[in-house]
Amino acid sequence: MAILFKTPISENSAFKFIEEALSGTHQYDGYLNIASDAGEKALSWGPAMHAEEFKAEISEILRQTWDAARFWVVYERRDDRRDPETTDIRNAAFRLTRGYAGVIVVTLSLLGKRDSANDLELVFVCFEQDFHRRNFRVRYEGKAISDDS
Incomplete structure (x- = not known):
């Protein structure tokens, strides 16, 4: 299947969506995955974990990510599209x-x-350098990327 990086949203919109979801009345299962050269880490919203606790863990991971790689492109994934x-x-x-x-x-x-x-499904692609982020967007955004690219 071809991947199309076509739905970037701002970091502020992403944080607002997260805040609204975790502050609302809807019940969720939550999953967070971090992949980098250092490896992969996963966090899931355990049955006994309160929404505020999961939100705090997400916030801390995103803060650490920001400290390491400040230039983000955020994509929203939706079934209706x-x-x-x-x-x-x-x-x-x-x-x-x-x-x-x-x-x-x-x-x-x-x-x-x-x-x-x-x-709510978000993909944050975080870069150390702004020119890498810009290059990624120019090369891949709005273009179908095949599995063997």
Whole structure:
């Protein structure tokens, strides 16, 4: 399946979406994944974990990511547009950025326990250098990227 990096949103919009989701009345299962040259780390929203605790952990991880790689491109993934799966977008972003130093790819999924109407799925592609971010956007945004690219 071809990946299309086509739905960038601002960091502020991403944080607002996260805040609204975790402050609202909807019940979610949450997953956060961080992939970098240092390896991969996953965090899931455990059954006994309160929304504020999960939000605090997400905030801390995103703060650490910001400290390491300040130049972000955030993509929102949605079913209604028939976007590829979050994991596929993450894997493509990680593969395509191997030539850039210090890239961190973070995925956040907040999936509704009752239905998918309020799901939130975000992919943060974080760069140490702004020119790497700009180069990534020029090379890949709005263009279909095949699995073997």
